[in-house]
Amino acid sequence: MTPGPACFALVQRFEGCAKKQIDGNFTAYPDPGTGGDPWTIGWGTTGADIKPGVIWTQQQCDDRLAADITSFAARVSALLDGAQTSQHQFDALVSFAYNVGVGNLSSSTLLRLHKAGDFADAQQQFGRWNKAAGKVLPGLTTRRAAEAALYGS
Template identity: 55%
Template sequence: MSKALFDTIRDIKGSPLTQADVDAVNAALSGTPGRVVSKAGLALIKSFEGLSLKAYPDPATGGEPITIGYGHTGGVKLGTVWTQAQADNALADDVSRFANGVAKLIGDAPTTQGQYDAMVSLSYNVGLGNFGSSTLLKKHKAGDHAGAAAEFARWNKAAGKIMAGLTRRRAAEAAMYRGEA
């Protein structure tokens, strides 16, 4: 069904669809219209996830989860090698999934683009389940944006260890959330 739908939209538009067009249609179909990660949000995710075309073990545990591409996990085995196109496609799919999940979790709470992008980046890294039960989300939905921004710093550990990279990422996400990035 979706191929036919996108073909029809492409015909109506009279030109190829951009990734933003596809994301907007997917958001509308999922009941979360208007919630699309910006270029700055995507750049933040890519900058901290990095790119590896060869699967590698989690740096904190030395094991699971096995990761490839731009932080893609799930069904990945050591020794797997991807092309750039596979990494780009997985990133688009993963970001869309997390963006839709965050949009559903924040509901109709007033949210700036920077706040949304920062929360998508956080959930991309810690998972929607963890984000969904977080104090950060509760504070955001309650309108306590200063309190929510302060919560990012709490998510700087992996396997119980403070990680310098996560500390830097959380500072960047908090700055984006506050509208400083």
Template identity: 50%
Template sequence: MNRKPIFDVVRQLLGRGFRPSDIALLDAAIDRADNDSPVPADLALGEAGRALIRKWEGCARRRSDGRFEAYPDPGSATGEPWTIGWGSTGADIGKGLIWTQAQCDARFDRDIARYVNEVRDAVGDVATTQGQFDALVSFHYNTGAIRKATLTRLHRERRFAEAALEFAKWIYNDGKPLSGLKNRRAEEAALYRA
């Protein structure tokens, strides 16, 4: 869901910009309102998927005071998107933003809930193993491409061996292959096959 129009209206009503606490409250309210989409209730992110995502996202840019600062995407020529905590991005994240560990963890949990729902919706009623689901959530968390990826179509067609091969095609940032993405996709493909 594109939240920008909602945020723009609320910003106009307030007559000021947002504080980080305002953004968290609005995001939570929108998430609660958007959680009525029909998805299989038995699909949830498992520990292997959560560990994989946290391993590759890291909770980076810890400052000497223990808090975390936003940083530009190191693989992007423009630095976009700005990132903080466990790989969180969005219109509310930019240069100068600083969060506590608790804020990083809360945003990760909220973001994961959204990505889990989007993957549930994308796989539909196809029988999906825990490993497949976890790998797809990790892939989507990193790429945002679950709806357009050939791998999703192949999964929905139950062509699982072919779908597993598709992970290796998502290793580029700004047209360049990155070794970190190669390694992450290899781990996702292995989890998908497990």
């Protein structure tokens, strides 16, 4: 499957393209949950190339978002292994994986329930993933509710 517009909209809504400078460029910033790693830039982009002092243009942020979502979608598709999945379910799962990581999705009860076709219980699992560094974050609570709503639509 490929990510649809709802996936991109959801990721952009919750990641935001943060830390815009007066010159219009964006600078890397520490993870809000940990105050350190992983360093982030643009639309929630992390990776070995993102560290203090990195500066990107808007185009670099947008291009990396498209590449990253495509990459996450391919990995989520592989995890689904042919399980029945609607476009909205897929988009919600890709947004979730973009935020918490594919490894966390792969070992989650959410994925296990989805693959078993238990979509109602899978939808309820999104809300359990609202913590960073052991603390409930209101932004994550809101994001998980939006992902669950998309998943169930």
